[in-house]
Amino acid sequence: MALISFVVPVYRVQGYLRECLDSILGQPVTDVEVLVVDDCSPDSCGEIIAEYADRDDRIRVVTLDRNVGLGEARNTGLALATGEYVWFLDSDDWLVDGCLAAVAERLRRVEPEVLVVDHVRAYWDDRVLASGLDRTMPDTGDEVFGVRDRPEVFEILHTAWNKVVRREFLLDAGLRFGPGWYEDVSFSYPVLLAACRISVLDVVCVNYRQRRSGAITRTRDDRHFEVFPHWHQVFALMARWGPEYDDLRPLIFERMVWHYLIVLGNGRRLSPELRRTFFARVAADYRRWLPPGGYRLPGGIDGLKHRLVAGGHWRTYAVLRALHHSRRGGARRLARGALPLPGPASAATRLPGPAYLARLPAPVARVAGVAREGLLRAYYQAQLRRPLDPTLALYAAYWYRGYACNPAAVHRKAAELAPEVRGVWVVRRDLVSSLPPGVPYVVAGSRSYFRALARASWLVNNVNFPDYVVKRPGAVHVQTHHGTPVKVMGLDQQRYPRGAAGLDFPGLLRRIDRWDYSVTANTFSTQMWERAYPAEYRTLEVGYPRNDRLVDAGPAEVEAVRRGLGIGPDERVLLYAPTHREHRPGYSPPFDPQAVIEVLGPAGRLLVRGHYLDPEARPGDAPAPSSASDGSDRVLDVTDHPSVEDLYLAADVLVTDYSSAMFDYATLDRPIVVYAPDWAEYRQERGVYLDVLAEAPGVAVTDFAELLASLRSGAAEGPAASRARAGFRQRFCALDDGRAAERVVRRVFLGEPD
Structure with missing residues (x-):
């Protein structure tokens, strides 16, 4: 039995799913299973899940034939879980590196029914905001507690993903997720109410992703009214459990009103025309669920909001809310300090041209250039009208x-x-x-x-x-x-x-x-x-539209391109095209053109193309063509050649490192060698999406001697390289059929449907 069953519901998270799964599978604790529930996701999530399942047997895939929503997808995973504990992790969030060691140690040592872990809000602009768990609930160490001992546990964010729950406890209590939005409410609060052994681990474990476009619950939609039945379910469950929970009703009631007011006060959730109706529902629930003995009323502005809800004073609430948001909006506008755009310029304004500026003394030219740019920007503003x-x-x-x-x-x-x-x-x-x-x-x-x-x-x-x-x-x-x-x-x-x-x-x-x-x-x-x-x-x-030409080019065009480059029909051509390294200015991978020519033999030709962002770099100091007898006449610097597609068509073999050239060239189904001598540094300092050694479209090497050996032995054209290239082409080149540009034109310019 695994220690932890991760249940990961998946729906429209193709840009984030890999990071989520990698964060689980890469933890130092391997005693886990991962139940990935594909909630009929319409994007490529299914392909990603299958890819991960093929290479890691800890992943179990559940594919639903219809979209059931987050709560039901979690229930599906829970029903199939076999681990001692269950951790519901959202598929756009990810675990902190190494956190699982501390979680596993606490679970084994303390054996809680519920372990609450810390998180941070990870924003799209790379800001990170702490949760404040250490102020709300310090780490409990070896101690366990129930909510009566530490009622402040209710103030911890009421989500499922910050709680690791014993599976048998969930099954015995019959706790499941409800349908619709705000499903965490009717799960998290009952879990805490029912648990006798709660532990708090003050270790940040979850990166709670804050997308730029926001979560579903931060979009304007009348589905925000679904928050009400989830809170009703919490109170109904407490009533079913009996009067021994009556003493906890004031705490739950206060959290309910707090949550309703959070939803109501957020302008990104409810449109203005729905707020009055929502307020009325809040007031109705206030009267319905108010504990007989009352509850602890918050102080300050929060207490005022509670009193307005209690009295059903919508108009007063709306006025106070408008005043509050008006003050905040005015402060934001003042802080921005936006400047007005320059006024329109006459269409007849005469501007000094570059040739005129070149004749002026340098200081005068600089001033005139600035003036010219200002006038042009003003002219642009006029044209915008x-x-x-x-x-x-x-x-x-x-x-x-x-x-x-x-x-x-x-x-x-x-x-x-x-x-x-x-x-x-x-x-x-x-x-x-x-x-x-x-x-x-x-x-x-x-x-x-x-x-x-x-x-x-x-x-x-x-x-x-x-x-x-x-x-x-x-x-x-x-x-x-x-x-x-x-x-x-x-x-x-x-x-x-x-x-x-x-x-x-x-x-x-x-x-x-x-x-x-x-x-x-x-x-x-x-x-x-x-x-x-x-x-x-x-x-x-x-x-890619640019690859249409590669798909459509026939032997005659290939021959014409080679002839234009001075390449004979029987010559074997290798194209070397490394990428730009922003993090290492001036760096050029070790590369000896003459050594490559020697390996290619008398009929070999080497084309060397530097990256356009390195205009002065010539990989390996590639010489210009000459008539020398040492083979340098067979090395051609094509950095400035206007068409890289010409070079692809001319080449029999491509050698590259981290360049997108490998994806385009793979369209031709010709041998590719990945030469990555600085792979470890590049991966760490520049960051990569793809492991070019493990997922190369052919042979992959990390030093120049290996590169020469692969060319000498013919490994680049061997069966293993061909199989790797076929898989690579299937994954990355399936849409390159010669009609990509047509599809763009028909959709963008002609307005035809996809």
């Missing part, structure tokens, strides 16, 4: 570095399927010549750029537009991203400060709030983006 252009779509990629990636693929397909939409590209002035012939463009920072930015009906980018960009009503922002993530991204980077140096997380949140669509290549990306970029956008899990 004009109507949207219903035919204009504005495209950009990689911070205006040129025509590339998913936006370019969407632009091409939109020209074909939605010719009425006028696609215009944003490009830096120094990169205008890199645009394909005939592509309409505006130069970043120019008047035409700000005009297009203000009036475009669609804005498509694989990164974020600048912070000053305003999300206009009716405009559609499409975030295509530019890779399946290996390294952690977005808000998840807050846990890895070395890799997040200089990142403005509040600014990031403002930027993602502009998104209407997030294009993802696979289910894995959808899961990671949901947690890393929490906002109200709609996910288009359609595959």
Whole structure:
């Protein structure tokens, strides 16, 4: 028998479920079972659960054929549990590393019926707020108690997940969860009332996730009225248990009124038109359940609220609530100190251009440049007052570095399927010549750029537009991203400060709030983006538009690409493409191009592509092509080649580390070698979503000698590597069928259903 049965109900938590399960399975105490109850979750939770169950036999999966809600899903898990204790953990929360050792020790030593553990509120912006358990109930050590001994236990947060409960105690008492919202009320209070042996462990065990979008119970909905039957059930149960519980009724009554007032006072839960009705229900329950001998009335403003409820004085309560919120809102506005936007500028304002500024003395040029930027921003504000252009779509990629990636693929397909939409590209002035012939463009920072930015009906980018960009009503922002993530991204980077140096997380949140669509290549990306970029956008899990070309390219196109790179038909081409390392500026993985050429043999060719964020880095100091007899003429630096898709098509083998290149290249079903010499450091300092050694799309090595050996032996093309690549492709490339861009265009521009 396991010591603890974890019951984990699952519904729409694909972005958080992995962290929850990892936090249980990675504990130092392994004497556990994990009952994961899939409550007919419509997202990819079922796939995640199956994946974990395949590799850990402590997981037992229960799949429900209809959605029954959190309470009934917990009951289902409880009925199947076999552990001595049961711990109901919500699937978007996670355990603190190592906490289970202290829990197991207390359970075995004290043998309580209920063990209360501490938690913290873990906010989406990386703030952590302590629960205050140590002030409410200090650690009880070897002692156990009942609620009459320590009635302050009722003041601990009334959730199921901060309590580890003996299973036989629950079964004997017949305690189960009720349906609907607020199911913890009719479970937690009866559990404490019925227990004779309660223990409090002052160890933080649960990270109680505070999502940016909030929990269900923090959304406006008339389902908040479901709190009433749960409290009715508590009083009905006490009545059934007999008069020996009458002395506890005042304590439970006070908690009931406190809870009702919490729900009523929260503007994010009840819409204004429902508050009066809710107040009336509170007053009715006050009269119905008021103990004959009364109860301890709170002091201060809380006591005033209780008296208003007792008298049914809704109007007085509403006025006092409005005054209170008005004062708080005024203070917040004063603290923000928002400044007015600059006024509109004349459309005829003449602005000094870059060529003019270049001729001025440096100090004068700086002042003139600032003035020019201010005028342009004012011009942008003026353009925002004009109507949207219903035919204009504005495209950009990689911070205006040129025509590339998913936006370019969407632009091409939109020209074909939605010719009425006028696609215009944003490009830096120094990169205008890199645009394909005939592509309409505006130069970043120019008047035409700000005009297009203000009036475009669609804005498509694989990164974020600048912070000053305003999300206009009716405009559609499409975030295509530019890779399946290996390294952690977005808000998840807050846990890895070395890799997040200089990142403005509040600014990031403002930027993602502009998104209407997030294009993802696979289910894995959808899961990671949901947690890393929490906002109200709609996910288009359609595959990556930029990979359409890789899917559709035939032998003739491959031959033409190779010929354009100067590669012969019989040459064996290896592409080396490492990723950027933000946390280690200037670092380049150990790589000797000449050694690789020697292994590849006389017919070998090496393409070396540095990351675009390391413009001066050339991996391994790759030489430029020459006619030297030492093989350097077969090493080609392709860092500045405008199309990475060309390089994928040309290459017979890819060597990379933590780059999203592996996911795109896997579409071609060609050999891949993961070369990760700094894996331990990268994983710890930068953070990863994927174990590239355990889940590699082929061979994985951690030093250069191993890399050479894998190339020399042909392991990269062996049966084991082929099996790994097939599994990788099934997991990450299933949507890359050559129609991803079409799906985006049909949904975004043509308004067709998914």
